Amino acid sequence: MSGDFEGFDARLRRIERNKRQLANGYELHMQNDGLIVARPRRSRSLGVPPRAIILFIAGVLLFKGILIASLGPLAYGERVTALGNGSIVEQAGAWVMQIDPVSAEIGARIAHYLK
Template identity: 40%
Template sequence: MVETRQNFEERLTTLGRKHAALGNGYTTTLRGDGLIVLKPKRRLGRGFPIRGLLALVTGFFVFKGLMLASLGDITYNERVAKLQQGGHLEQFSSHLMQIDPVTQFAAGFLEPFVD
C-alpha cells in the first residue's frame, strides 16, 4: 500500500513538472501512431532580458538624435557644457549626452520630421 502511494506521488510530481513546462507555450506534433504529443517551447534568454536592453539603448539614441535635431548643434553643445559644470551625476550625464556618430545619424534621419 505504501509503495502504491509513493508511485502515485511520483507520477503527480512528474505531471506537475510537465504541466509547468507547458505554461510557457507548446507545439503539437502528430506521431506515426496517430497520437498528438505536446512539446514545451524553450524559453530563450532565461536570464537577462536582451530585447529590453536593446530597446532601451535604441530609445536613448533616438531621444538624443531628436534633441540634437530640434535644438541644433550649437545649442545642444551649450547645454551639454552646462551639464559639465554641475555635480558628479550631471558630469556623468554630460558624457552620455555628448554627440556621437549614432546620435548624428539619428538626428540626420529625424531632422525632416522636426518643426
C-alpha cells in the same frame, strides 16, 4: 513496498511539473506512431529587439543634432559643460549629450533649414 511509493511519488511530481508547464500554453505534435502529444510552448525572451535599440540611438542623435543646430555648437557645449558639473545623474547626462561627429554633422545639416 517503500520503493513502490517512491516511484509513485516521483511520477506524481513529474505529472504535476508537466501540468504547470502546459498551463502556460502548449503545442500538439504527432509522434511517428500517430500518438498526439502536448508539449509546452517555448517562452519568448523578454529582451529588447535590436531594431528598438537602433531606433533609440538614432532618436538621441537626431535630438542632439536639433539642439546643436538651434543653440549653436558653442552655446550647446557650454550647457553640456555646465551639466557636467552637477550630480552623478547630470554628469551621466552630460556624457551622453556631449558633441560627437555624427550629431555635429546632423546639426550642421539641420541648421540650414532652421535659418
